[in-house]
Amino acid sequence: MPSISQNPHSLPEHIQQSVKQQWLAILSVAVGAFALVTSEFLPVGVLNDVASDLGISAGQAGLMVTLPGIMAAIAAPLLSVGIGALDRRYLLIGLTLVMIIANSVVAYAADLSLLLFGRVLLGISIGGFWATAIALSGRLAPDGMGAAKANSIIMAGVTLATILGVPVGAWLSSLMGWRMTFVVTALVGVPVLLAQIFLLPRLLPEKAIRITDLPALFINPLARVGLIAVLLIGLAHFAAYTYVTPFFKQSVGFDGPTIGSLLLLYGVAGFIGNIFAGFAANRSVRHTLLLVTLMIAVSTALFPHFATGKIGAAMLIVLWGFAFGAFPACANIWMFVVAPNDVERGMPLLVAMFQVIIALGSFFGGQIVDQLGSSVLLTLATALLCCGFATVLVLGRNVGNSLVVQR
Incomplete structure (x- = not known):
């Protein structure tokens, strides 16, 4: 039988x-x-x-x-x-x-x-x-x-x-x-x-989460590398992207429908990037995160020079959208790879950190735009992204490629 x-x-x-x-x-x-x-x-x-x-x-x-x-x-x-x-x-x-x-x-x-x-x-x-x-x-x-x-x-x-x-x-x-x-x-x-x-099936935790459990991801050395990278990349992205629309409108002079179309392109590319991350990060989350960071850095670096025309703006916004669409998934998968037993306990602080990054990035991005202009903001964002890239490249070199999950 x-x-x-x-x-x-x-x-x-x-x-x-x-x-x-x-x-x-x-x-x-x-x-x-x-x-x-x-x-x-x-x-x-x-x-x-x-x-x-x-x-x-x-x-x-x-x-x-x-x-x-x-x-x-x-x-x-x-x-x-x-x-x-x-x-x-x-x-x-x-x-x-x-x-x-x-x-x-x-x-x-x-x-x-x-x-x-x-x-x-x-x-x-x-x-x-x-x-x-x-x-x-x-x-x-x-x-x-x-x-x-x-x-x-x-x-x-x-x-x-x-x-x-x-x-x-x-x-x-x-x-x-x-x-x-x-x-x-x-x-x-x-x-x-x-x-x-x-x-939904029963999803009982291995144990109740205590306040002392929350820093679990911050204590794990390789998870901490990922958190530093998320902080640098996230701050750069939210500082710069929050003010892409004013850049298109005030610095370039695009009309509303053109800006709307560009933002739609960004979103569609982000959706594709998210799907890409699900497959690529299964093979190597470190290499995927390095690629994603590099793509966003290229976008912010070239934006002041090549996003002044519709074709250049479309190409760069698609590159940026694809890369950032993959970024949140890479950040989450990194934690599953390096600290599979700590994810449930440590995720609440990671979520809180991400919300703070959004707020801080938008706030400081606005201050820089008001005082120094969009070009300076994009240059500083590129510098932060380079720091994030170096963090993953050097400090994350011991991150393995296999994804282990406790079921």
Whole structure:
């Protein structure tokens, strides 16, 4: 009688269904990530409408973008410690429910305080979701997929949201108003919630995360190398990319549709880069991260000189988008490679660090642009990227190429 290994077609139906459920569980988390990131950046496209409707200033409406990031940085470590040994399945389901509630609160907010309360709720959901979903992606992956590809699928939801979230939000707002746009976003979360309830497996932690566990990745020497590289590369990217639109508009003179098309190219290239990272980092995360850093550095270095025409701008923005689309996946996979047993404990602080990098990069980038101009900002960003490249090249030379995940 042939064994299961000899005849794969003889697999019992419940095992076949289990594999299908694993794939669907991964997809439910990826769509959840899409809904979260869309919700986070949706106000960018509707700020003026919100300000006009509620009778507040554009700056006050801008807090809709700022508050979720701050709350996410706080919530990531606090939630991870506070839930103790709770099954992470219930946490992911609960956070998706919080996202639905948050968008509903915003949609029906009658004043600024209720509006911002909804955005604070969203920030809690974002921080807890990232700290949990990324760390557990390897355990959700079907046998043979690998954590790198599972992580890449989840991050693809993020990248797709950066492409579609803001423009689709602005389009829906023009059709049915900003409030209905948030209602639609809340409704998108409902099938995601149901899918997670029925498809996610039990995700019990090896042990409850304590405050003393949070620095796990910071203590591991090779993980610390990755964190330094993420800090340098992330600061450079967010400082420079946040002010690419003003560069195109003020320094080059591109019109709105041209800038929109270039940003769409960036997003599409980022989506492809994310898929590339899932395969390439499985072979060598160090070489993939080196390539990604080099590509971003080339983009920032050449931007002031060759992005002044449409063809040059398109080529450089595609190169930049492809590279940065691969960067978050590389950063996560690096941690899986060098510290597979520390990822779940250390991911909350990594998520918090990433949120802080976004805020600091944008803030200091704005200061440099105001005082010294875009060209100086791009030059300083290139210098930071070179430092990140050297960090990975020299200090990360002992990082292996195999990805080991505890299942």
